[in-house]
Amino acid sequence: MLIIYIVSATVLVSLISFVGIVAVYRNAVFKDGMLKKLISLAAGALLAVTFLDLLPEAVEGVEDARAVFMMALVSFLLFFILEKYLHWHHCRCIDHDPEDPNAKQHLVLTNLIGDGVHNIVDGFLIATAFMLDMRIGVITTLAVIVHEIPQEISDFGILLYAGMSKARALFFNFLFALTAVLGGIVFYFFGQHFSHLIPFMAAFAAGNFIYLSASDLIPELDDEKNAHNVIMHTGWLLLGVAVIYAVSIITPHV
Secondary structure, X not given: OHHHHHXXXXXXXXXXXXXXHHHHHHOOOOOOOHHHXXXXXXXXXXXXXXXXXXXXXXXXXXXXXXXXXXXXXHHHHHHHHHHHHHHHHHOOOXXXXXXXXXXXXXXXXXXHHHHHHHHHHHHHHHHHHHHHOHHHHHHHHHHHHHHHHHHHHHHHHHHHHOOOOHHHHHHHHHHHHOHHHHHHHHHHHHHHHHHHXXXXXXXXXXXXXXXXXXXXXXXXXXXXXXXXXXXXXHHHHHHHHHHHHHHHHHOOOO
16 A cells, blocks of 8 residues: 555655646747746756755765765766767768757756756655655645745756757656656665665765756856846846755745
């Protein structure tokens, strides 16, 4: 019976994220320059999730905090190397045609890998909570849902920015959201053997989010010359931080 609760909760998390993306998709908010604003929102949200959620949770779960930050650093460097390889392999024309869609293909892989790891960790956390107590499991599921809605919408925007069609971005974002189900099932059956690795998986996701925000998304906003747009992008970035911060304050620490 417990596995049914865990699977149901993780499927619900994935479906809620899917519904949030569909709402944005159907309202066509990515027209008329909205995409740049969403990239700003995504950058702020990813940084806030990293420093207000992932890293604090990871540090609490280990005795040696340096090991957590080392894993985040390793993740950052790993994605740096991966991105440089993908640039070399796919983007030979980036210096000649910055508008070529291949120039941003590396964002697809780095974002989906980081999102997948993050969702697997969410599945682990939900399974752990239900194995502790049913009430804690429900509260944890609600907290994850509230966190994931703005996060998944931002991920959807990143995939669009990287050149995916709306349909493909919707499919892949939902597909990787389902990794939370995988995480919940795996932890239920094998969690006692590797529960000590959860903080390091969270740190790995944090390193990816830092790299994606600081190295790929924020620099894309530097070329803006219009003062109004600069202020607007800054506001959206701060809004991304504020949304995640508000959620971290409102939802219980689980």
